[in-house]
Amino acid sequence: TTATPTVLRVGPLMPQLEQELIAEFDAPVISAVASELTGEREAELADVRVVVTGGRFGVSRALMDRLPSLEAIVNFGVGYDTTDTSAARELGIALSNTPDVLNDCVADTAMSLLLDVYRGISASDRYVRAGSWKASGSFPLTTRFTGTRVGIVGLGRIGSAIAKRLSGFDCPISYHNRREVPGSPFRYVDSLVELARSSDALVVAAAGGADSQKLISAEVLEALGPSGVLVNISRGSVVDEDALVSALQAGTIRGAGLDVFADEPNVPDALIGLENVVLLPHLGSGTRETRDDMRQLVVDNLRSWLAHGTLVTPVEL
Ligand code: 8YV
Numbered sequence: 001t002t003a004t005p006t007v008l009r010v011g012p013l014m015p016q017l018e019q020e021l022i023a024e025f026d027a028p029v030i031s032a033v034a035s036e037l038t039g040e041r042e043a044e045l046a047d048v049r050v051v052v053t054g055g056r057f058g059v060s061r062a063l064m065d066r067l068p069s070l071e072a073i074v075n076f077g078v079g080y081d082t083t084d085t086s087a088a089r090e091l092g093i094a095l096s097n098t099p100d101v102l103n104d105c106v107a108d109t110a111m112s113l114l115l116d117v118y119r120g121i122s123a124s125d126r127y128v129r130a131g132s133w134k135a136s137g138s139f140p141l142t143t144r145f146t147g148t149r150v151g152i153v154g155l156g157r158i159g160s161a162i163a164k165r166l167s168g169f170d171c172p173i174s175y176h177n178r179r180e181v182p183g184s185p186f187r188y189v190d191s192l193v194e195l196a197r198s199s200d201a202l203v204v205a206a207a208g209g210a211d212s213q214k215l216i217s218a219e220v221l222e223a224l225g226p227s228g229v230l231v232n233i234s235r236g237s238v239v240d241e242d243a244l245v246s247a248l249q250a251g252t253i254r255g256a257g258l259d260v261f262a263d264e265p266n267v268p269d270a271l272i273g274l275e276n277v278v279l280l281p282h283l284g285s286g287t288r289e290t291r292d293d294m295r296q297l298v299v300d301n302l303r304s305w306l307a308h309g310t311l312v313t314p315v316e317l
Contacts, residue, residue: 004047007302008067011057013076017295021052025302042066050074050305052298056264058082064091072305076298077285078102078158079235080315081208089317096301096311100157101293102285106233107161109284110203113231113257116278118145123275143254146170151199153192153215154206154234155181162203174199178211192216196223201231208235218243221253228253233284236262245270248277259284 007025009018021027028044048067051059054076061084064070072094073083080097088095116122120142127139150166152159152175163173163186174187176195181188189195192215196202202224206212216230216239224230230253232239241262247253248271255276261267264282271277285291300312 004044006047006049006306008045008048008051010051010053010059010063011055013052013054014291014295016292017052017076017298020295020299021302027052050302052076052302053083054298056082058084059088060084061087064088064093071309072096072301072311074298074301074305074311075315076294079208081235081237085209085315085317094305094311095315095317096305096313097315098294098297099313101297102290103157103161105287105290106158106284107165109259109280110158110162110205110231110233111165113233113259113278113280114150114201114203114229115145117229117231117255117257117276118143118148122278147172148200149174149198151175151189151195151202152186153195153202153204153238154212155184155186156205156207158233159203159205162205192220193223196220196228197225199224200227201229204230204232204234204238206234206238208237212238214238214240214243216240216244218247221247224253226252226254229255229257231257233259236260236264241268248274 005026005028007021007027009021009027009029045067047069049069049071051070052074053059058080059073064087070093073088075083075095075097078097078099080095083095085095120139124139127133147170150171150173152163152173155163155175155177159175166173174189174195176189176192204216206215218240221243230244244256245268248256257278259280260282267279271279285294297313304310304312
């Protein structure tokens, strides 16, 4: 190992990855706040060439400014909205993420949320556990899911994996995307409000970040209407969360299934109190198999950068 580290960990990572980074690269860890890096730490950071980060952490412009030798950021996760991509582009810093390996598990999670909201799986589980089956009889009737019209917001890798599953449920599928996807068999709708109006359920699979901030607005929710359902497996930032809470409380939409929130792990109290929502702790990619594939892809990107100056799965900045 060298006197000063080449690889820096920013924020906590999955334990097996942390152990590998320590064993192979002697990589120290810092929290993401650049102002915490003072004195000795700064000297220690002078030689850092690669940052490995993920989860709720990323690399801010302020942190990039404190890392004069930084060449690449290796992100655990397909979403990289926690890293300042404009700063990275300007400073010529490369970025990788972990695409594709998590498509299936995140799409499975979207299906679980849809089925749960329509069929009341979680709510009826609570009903059984509370003894209500015995005390009050059958659970109230729910809503058929098969054949429901679904609008996908963001027909990328994950959105397409969701569409594939929905096809098996005989769902007519439409989508909204920054651009129409060439050759897609699904109906493209240029206006998000129009997509919401013509869908029974909207599934949000668009990348987070500045461009998609509060894309699901009060207006979109109103267009979705009183029998409408919203499912979000991408980023909380894509939905106007206050508008969503109001719509659910007022019954201007029927229900929601959420794996992601605006300020994780804080879930608004107003949502916790509602029966017409299913709330998950951002577990979309969280299977042993997928997390292990993500870990391996992070290590492959890191090794490739240090050995050849190229990334296996670069993000286009
Ligand atoms: C997280 C995710 O990265 O890939 C993403 O963008 O949101 C997840 O897979 C996960 O929370 C790992 O920290």
